[in-house]
Amino acid sequence: MDLLPLTFPAIDPVLVEIGPISIRWYGLAYLVGIVAGWRYALYLARLYGGRPASTDIESLVLWITFGIILGGRFGYVLFYELDAYLQKPLSILVLWHGGMSFHGGLVGVTAAIIIFAWKNELPLLKIADIVAPTVPIGLFFGRLANFINGELWGRVTDAPWAMVFPGAGDLPRHPSQLYEAFLEGLVLFVVLVVLVHRQSIRKRLGLITGVFLLGYGLSRITVELFREPDAFLGFLLAGLTMGQILSIPMVAVGIALILRAILAPGDGRQLPTT
Incomplete structure (x- = not known):
């Protein structure tokens, strides 16, 4: 007997509406991710010791927030959608209509960390290693918000957990947003937490950042096999999606950072930790 697809839970994307002000689940996901990441980064700064200290992290949060928003947009x-925005450049500023890129946000955050480290004479890789384990927190809540919004759905499937998404036709699809929340969010967070609590790992600066980049890149490349490509892009070079193409450099940089940390002389004590 054929199983009926699961019913998509019709959750209002707007959590609270007070007059002209609307609080959406997606915006709340960004807020929770940034606040939770900030608190965890404070804990990691104390765990690492030296600088960046808690006061440095307090200042860094604002830089990272701007990096996420500007880079993501x-x-x-x-x-x-470069062509579409070139025709209406002012629409770039209309953030509340959606349109954010994780890979763009990553570039923005990276730039923010580099500038902050340079201005404050702080060890770049140590800051990166403190920030990296916090990123999956935001990814987890962000992908859940994508699911609530009924966007970024998966490809058509006959899997028993398939869902019919509003606006995606009548065929059941993979809930790929939940796959991403699980792999890019929960699994990657657990892996990084386990590693960062080992002193021998913390001494090898850049290793945590490398694992994050490699883990996210592989997770995103995998989930893209189940996620429906953007209609205005479709499949690109060699049948890859844009998400896969943008994730390949992450995998390469992640492997390079891991090898650099592992091949460092001794046990990594020669690397700067303050």
């Missing part, structure tokens, strides 16, 4: 414009 301009990354989406550049990677996904």
